[in-house]
Amino acid sequence: MDMDGVLVSEESLVPGADAFISEMRENGISFMVLTNNSIYTPRDLRSRLHRTGLDIPESAIWTSALATARFLQQQRPGGSAYVVGESGLTTALHNIGYVLTDRDPDYVVLGETRTYSFEAITRAIRLVEGGARFIATNPDEKGPSREGSLPATGAVAALIERATGRAPYYIGKPNPLMMRSALRALGAHSENTLMIGDRMDTDVRSGLEAGLQTLLVLSGISGHDTADLFPYRPTRVLGSVGELVGRTLDPFGDNGADCRAEQSGSSE
Known part of the structure; x- marks a missing residue:
């Protein structure tokens, strides 16, 4: 499942998310929290989630920084990279034995940060022009904040x-x-795994392309109006993960009817 918009919204718990996590644990259901945000380490994110009332171990948190590190480890073990990003990304690359350098690196790796500098971006451009392979942790063009959108x-x-x-x-x-x-x-x-997310363009699409069933929750980015604009659809739609409490063993069973119809009032 995604994190922001599914379990938490800004720094607040999505209602029912704590009961949902507890019920999965009680039923022995394994889960992984995914996030495209590469700023933080799993330890940082565990602490953030704990402050909202969710007790999720580091081992159950998977970030785009960790996915990027695993990809680079498979592609070019023991390589080097020039990184524009925060500790979540640099820590993940250090942990696979990568050397971080601005001199003739194998890769330029771009991640999320709140302190993009003109000098760092200029250096990245020149290194890519010089032959470094260009990797980015995620394609999200903007993110939310209390004041509005952030690049x-x-x-x-x-x-x-x-x-x-x-x-x-x-x-x-x-x-x-x-x-x-x-x-x-x-x-x-993938055959017995469900992806829960709040975005059609990232969560639902990645779940579909990986062969998973997908559940869109309306507690984050995508609503019915925006979801209908996409050429693909999730398996089901719910207001939030709180509505899964009491049905985690059979989220798409008869007790769920058709979640799209429940939310939109349609006859589908």
Whole structure:
């Protein structure tokens, strides 16, 4: 499941999310919390979730930074990278033995940060022009804040791409690579795994392309009006994960009817 918009909204708990997590634990259902945000380490995110009332272990948190590190470890073990990002990304790369350098790196790796600098972006552009492979943790163009939208990784990646003519390879959602790596970390198979998310363009799409059933919750980004604009649909739609309490063992069973009809009043 996604984190922001599914379990938490800003720094507040989505109503019923704590009961949902508790019920999954009681029923022995394994789960993984996914996030495209590469700023924080799993330990940081565990602390953030704990403050909202959710007790989720580090081992059950999978970030685009971890997915990026696993990808690079498979592609070029023991390589080097110039990183524009925060501790979540640099820690993940250090943990796989990567050298972080601004001198002739194998990769330029762009992640989320709140302190993009002109100097760092200029250096990234010159290194990509010099032959470094261009990787970005996720394609999200903007993110939410209390004051309004913030530019995110995808927006800065577009700037570097425009300047160099080189498009990045995005690791995070909706790339099914992110979902596949999370499935491996969870020890699960797509045939018996459900993806819960609040965004059609990342969560639902990545779930579909990885062969999972998908559940869209309306507690975050996508609503019925925006969801209907996409050429694909989730398996079901619910208001929030709180509505799954009492039905975690059979989320799509008869007790659920058709969640799209429940939410929209349609006759489908």
